[in-house]
Amino acid sequence: MAETRLVQGRYRLHDVIGRGGMGEVWRATDESLGRRVAVKCLKPLGPQQDPNFMKVLRERFRREARVAASLQHRGVTVVHDFGESDGVLFLVMELLEGHNLSQLLDENKQHPLPVQDVVDIAEQVADALAYTHRQGIVHRDLKPANIMRLGDGAVKICDFGIARLGADIGFTSRLTGTGIAMGTPHYMSPEQISGGEIDHRSDLYSLGCVLYEIATGAPPFDLDDAWAVLVGHRDTPPEPLRTRRAELPDYLDRIVLDLLAKTPEGRPTDATDLRRRIVSARSVPVSVSVPVPVFTPLLREPEVSAPAPRLPSWARGMTTGHKATAGSLAPAARGYDPAAGLTGEWTTGSGVVRAPEPTAAPSPTTGPPPEPATAPTTGPAPEHTPGLSPELPAVLAARHRAGLGLGRLGRWDEAEAVHRSVVADRERVLGPDHPDTLTSRYEWGFALGRLDRPTDALREFHRVTEARERMLGADHPDTLAARQETAYLLGRLGRHFEAHDVYAEVLVSRERTMGQDHPDTLRCRHNLAFNLGRLGRLEESYRMAREVAEARGRLLGADHPDTLVTRYEVAYTLGRLGRWEEALDGYREVAATRATVLGADHPDTLATRYEVGICLGRLGLGAEALALYRELTEARGRVHGPDHPETLRARHGVGVNLGRLSRWEEAVAEARAVCAVRERVLGPDHPDTLISRREVAVGLGWLARWDEALTAYHEVAEARARTLGPDHPDTLTAREDEAHCLEQLGRPTEAAELHRGTPSPRHGNGGQRAAP
Template sequence: MAQSTLIHGRYRLLDLVGRGGMGEVWRARDESLGRRVAVKCLKPPARREDAGFLRVLRERFRREARVAASLQHRGVTVVHDFGDDDGLLYLVMELLEGRNLSQLLADNKGQPLPVAEVLDVAEQVAAALAYTHAQGVVHRDLKPANVMRSEDGTVKICDFGIARLAHDIGFTARISGTGMAMGTPHYMSPEQIADSAVDHRSDLYSFGCVLYEIATGSPPFEGGDPWAVLVGHRDTPPVPPRAHRPDLPPPLATAILRLLAKAPDDRPDAAAGLAGELAAARAHPPAARAGAWGTAYPGAPVVPAGVAGIAPLWMPPWTRGMDAGLPAAGRRRAGTPPDGAPAAPAGPALREPVASWGVARAPEASAADLTHAAARPAPARIPAQGAPPRERLADLTDRRDAGLRLGRAGRWEEAYEVHRAVAAERELLLGSYHPDTLASRHETGTALARSGRHPEALEEYARTAAGCAGVLGPDHPDTLAVRHELGHALGRLGRWEEALEVHRQLAFVREQALGSADPATVASRNEEAHCLERLGRRSEAEEVYRELARRC
């Protein structure tokens, strides 16, 4: 599109406001009524020659546009008109003068918004969602860029119907090098990730992600790749927001964590159900720091011990190759290996905290055994005689990729057999402590855990941690990440004293290397407190929580 283009003989395009995967948004003038409007010009896919496809496209566009135009609420952007101008689909909307939440965070240099502003946004968005959900309309792509704060303070949700249109007709490829049309990784609900049924409670989860970010400055889950972000949404309890920002009113933090429940049934029934907590947050004294977050108010969500591993969801094929993109406020500083540190082993990124699974296990291996195994240097590798054939190594890489695909499809027993065989052959060719061998050992442990073979998985994690300690060093981030998994596995097996010892050691090492406020350190301290709670040592747990609140 170009400036001064006349759409449908009525809407004169003045200047480009924004461009995305779905098309362009222009500031325009309605020549018939003499008013300023916003025009969203939607780009059809590359199949313009397919008359049948375009006919379906136009019909579904009209359907979604009518739904969007039917929404009449001060918290929803008004749709004035829509149409098809020589194959160009367009929506005419009210022109909003203001900034979206993503822009507000950027203006604030990535720092969280003031508490009063967070509460105002929360109340207005909750009211708009309560209305739209009552009409049977689900947004499906709620994120900071889709929430506009006008100059007069009014907050409006934009782009109702757009995400559904993308989902129905494949408007853009689900996998792309620059992002994805249907949902944004940092704001996707677990059920969206699993490609399962979505209802209004998915919007509530995304709403929780938005509130978490504007309240703390970062989304609930971060990572350099989409898998780290998606696995976080799927498996990992979020760090309580007051760990990042102790002055948040406890009722607001409680409301955010309720919205971020993994299971839809554990979230509020409706956005209107947040009114009491938001009112209590407004009444809460400002800058209050007393008390332990997560326990200050009755009804604060408690993460069940088995939440990370019960009925695990699989990652659908459309997430492969997906770019994580950047959250609205950018990323927090992440710990990086010191200069000269060896590269991380090939294979899946090791993030923390990660999912863990377990059942009761006989205590044949003590905590000391596992801790020492994870920290001790690995014996030197005896090189294989002669260089391994390239063809054989390439074949092992292909087989390993096939095992990963089986895991993504939820076929963990088959994935285990593939990874076990690849690990054995890599060990024969490359040695026990080559990074590729360690990567396959880690993948073997993950497949064991997902298959419910928890004692074997724990042993595999311990062996992998020992190898990483020898190759990378006992304090390397990847070594610590595997030990974090080991601690999770101990806890999931009910071995809380041993898990506590592992997490305490991790917290000490991470604090020395990264500082007390780094997310990895906070995660380990949070796990330490969780272990204490499981052991019935609540006063000690609350002391850890208070210390975290003071430091963060």
């Protein structure tokens, strides 16, 4: 194909960005939709080729297109279209900007990846495999070159070129019967090598090989002879990872060795089970080094000797192919690796930015937040340190990845400082509009948001949005991601009308360019539904959230975290509509699923159970609510400690429901104890502290201790006027509480005077979640 070729009158080819043994990948423009895409073309073969070989190659490509086009998951490369043009088969995919795991190891000079990156990659790949396996699809060639890490840390599986439908065994057998080996020796499962039955657990074995390599720097059987590698997979127990890299956590060693069990029955049941193990284990803190640490080079494993190994005849002439370890390709050859299929270097930039789900459940006082896209601090960025090596871009990339790792561990202060410094250095070295500079600025903004500095974060996202729109266009996915994050921050600042306009514009663009069921489109619709609720348009919010939950359940599965976040939002909106029984059923279902998938003590599970308690209280089931909040207090204390805000929120629920049961002396004592801790931990004017102080006043009123109640209400009103302003709805509510106390004390003139100076609250409790 000539570079100026317009394929099917729609796809304008620009330049080759990846080559492999079967074809090449072009950077292209979909002129119908105005979006950048990657077009993967099957390499035309001359008439001297065996017609049977040609037939199998074409059939495999067509099957790849049909299978890949059916997949819609953020961890799988999105396929937009496929067809044939002048005898050349082609596949149109989203344009990925990042590097595959093979290239990451190459850039890391043969050293393994940081531990937190290995764990994060494992979790994301497991999530994607869980989805594809539910569709009955097995990849069969999972290897580092087929797993992409985007610039924002998101991971995607590429090239389902030899995937097969689980029920279509006979057709696959015909393909393999041609003598074309399916798989790469360093990552093939024992049953794949022996020609046995293949199912989803073969992919789990291959993933174990990939994780072994990125965690230690070498595959489990690091040999140059393909025959010896295959015998090693079949007969030799792999060496524990920690014997090669001592600082690896024990749980990671166990998980990878379980994946490398010789029989499918010895491995995790499925990818969902694997992901559950990873999520549970990664809650243990893992150390992070900045930049990427350097490890002692690994020694090769000794030659494996096996007496007369019985392997398939096709394995006799097999070569080892390309391993993920660095240094195996000369610089001039990189990007053209016949053994890597069509998944060599896809792009050179790293500008695509993610829109992740919340890492923890939202605070029950405000309902689930919209889903942020990913975040800095004010003040001048630090000057670049003199004396950095000439390989500065690689050093900056490593520092950028370290910042992402710190964020994933919740160490946002450190992540913010790293991203801020990388922004300064990348801006100086690469320029302010370079994709890498903008990616770092995006992450800086995200960290600022997580540090509760939305104004500073909004400033950075405005800069990213303007630059990307200028450089890439208004409909580019990177531009839309930045705009969506801008809308999220506008919502956090209470500017919901502005947020609505931005969300609505982004949604129209995403639906037009990506389709209604693309994960990013659904994320935008989720956020728009949330924002509609904040605008009081509850019926619209409910309908949209329900549609998103149904779509996510269909595409990702009922127990996927994205699905559960939206089902949580549906239940929340039902509560705001006063449909408490339906809300209770919804929360209970989400809580039960989260307990199964994440564990009973996971913060998301506990947050959902808190909402169950709110519904119970609203339905007059105070005794059940009281028992639940006592259990929550114990669980939160065990997980977070007795003074953690979430533990105190659960204790607050205990006090409220004691009051609902008319046990007012106990209720006042509990409220006072919680208020004292909140004042010490959060400060006297913190909203949670003031809520507890008001709860003390409510109890004192029920006990007819009106003088004491008046003092507490007055303190709350003064603090809210000071922090929120005299006309804020919460301040006005507190003044009305004061007036009520004065009336009970027989001081009607003062009460009337306070009423005259206090207009009725315009918005109830200011949009905050009602007390439990």
